[in-house]
Amino acid sequence: MGAHSFQKLCENFDLPCLHHKSFQLQADKLYSDTNKVRDVVFSKAAELVRKEHAKLNPSVAAPETLMDTRIAVSYDGSWLTRGHTSLIGLGCVIDVLTGLVLDAHVMSSYCQACENKKALQKEHPGKFADWERHHLGLGACDKNFDGTAAMMEVHASKIMWARSIRKHDMRYTIVVSDGDSKAFNAVCEMRPYGPDSVIDKQDCINHVCKRLGTVLRNLVADASKRKITLGGRGAGRLTHNIIRRLSIYFTRAIRRNDTSSEMRDAIMASAYHMFSRDENHNTTYVPKDPLHGVSIMLQRHKMQYQGPIPFFSTHL
Template sequence: MKTREYREYSDDKYRRSVYTSTRLRDESRNDVAFDVNVRMVLLAHELGLGYAALRKIVKVLGLPGLHLKTYQRHGKTVTAAEIERDLESLHRTREQVRQAYADIDADVAELLREDADAVINISVSFDGTWQKRGFTSHYGIGVCIDIFTGLVIDFEVLSSYCHACALKEAARHEGKITDEEIDSWRETHDCAQNFRGSSKAMEQEAAKRMWARSVSRHQLRYIQMLSDGDSAAFREVVSLNPYPGHEVVKLECINHAHKRMGTAIKC
């Protein structure tokens, strides 16, 4: 984004372009990017909006808009930075959880004094949600929250859809590209689809992934699982047996118990 200034000296006129935004190094193209453009893309991400909505915003404000490819390039940069920030935040959160358990349990404190990376047992609340209702969503997320501190310690985002793959498949059906070209493209394509199955099964899959990596990545065992009464995720975790020699126990949510009781009384 830049503005243009006009100044007059005698009979000669000249035009000078002045950038009104600082410029950032764009590592993806070994180039520079306007800070205000990156911030606009970040704004769209924070509001959960896409390119079309951002174009409407800048149109109403009377600002120059971004080209689609520029938006997509900045989107990748912003997404990578957000993921890095979130992972750092989760790491600090897990350290706080480990310290909190050490403060209330002398055995845990002694274990961590002997080995700072020792695996400890904690109790978590787990639940899943989707982008939209009705088990027709392409996107779902599972979240683990430590019961004692109330801090989020892990999450898993699942996607059964990749827009780039869908565009390529549409082009293939129209005869614009061949199967060989698609196969060559997939070799370098970073696919957004990381799950194949129904939307309803996303919650169980997210739980399995988080329980499977809790020891190897986070040095934590989620031995108590607080979830809704008919949680299929708990059955999947039990069948997975992520902690040989340590049983995963289900805790009942009192709010769901109240809900089921109220429904039974009304019927």
């Protein structure tokens, strides 16, 4: 809540209001107090994370190894307002094993105090310069970022990776991505743990599972723009129902297999199964695990796959 909304609140409750300067003073005090609490909470979270990881991998945890803890984290940004115009944004590092937040960084491209001095800046640039020097010298300026809202997430990630060792004695060496890899790329480029230490990206399974449906729906939409009907109703059409079923098979194939080649086989098996007709069974891919709903159905078909299926060969 800013000074202006606080004023409104007071008006509605018929309360005396604070001058915006006193409001700012109180807000700063509150902010620095919550900052202290935040650091305590993050250190405690880091201790817990360290313990949990030590349980999994005791050799790393032994104090004589002097190794910092290497963990997998997920990283995401959020903004005060939606759309890409927000003046305030934050980035968050979360440990994947425990789900605890390890670090967060708030970015603001706005400072109320500076905003209040806009008139002074125009009329008395000299006086403004004096004020600004004082303001910045105190570390009182809230503005810590200059750029677009989207870049906030990227910038915050660099700050948190750069301070992970100093802050928690940890390296965030694996990033579970939500598909948007701008922050990941920035962190990789920065090489926060030295030139030889690589940071890996792993995709979030829930997001990957949504991809097939998106691709197929786009395909139908694109084709219909070019006056080719893939969707619609009836047998042999790429209907919403078929897309939904393919997505379910796709999700299952990813969740139930460990290696990417097994996943690939299971995914292709489901696709070929969907193409198969009574007179033309496609059984090129039959997963080894008979528990797959798809493969049970597939094994009933004994005939050979006849040739490439045009749109799958280009889109998968």
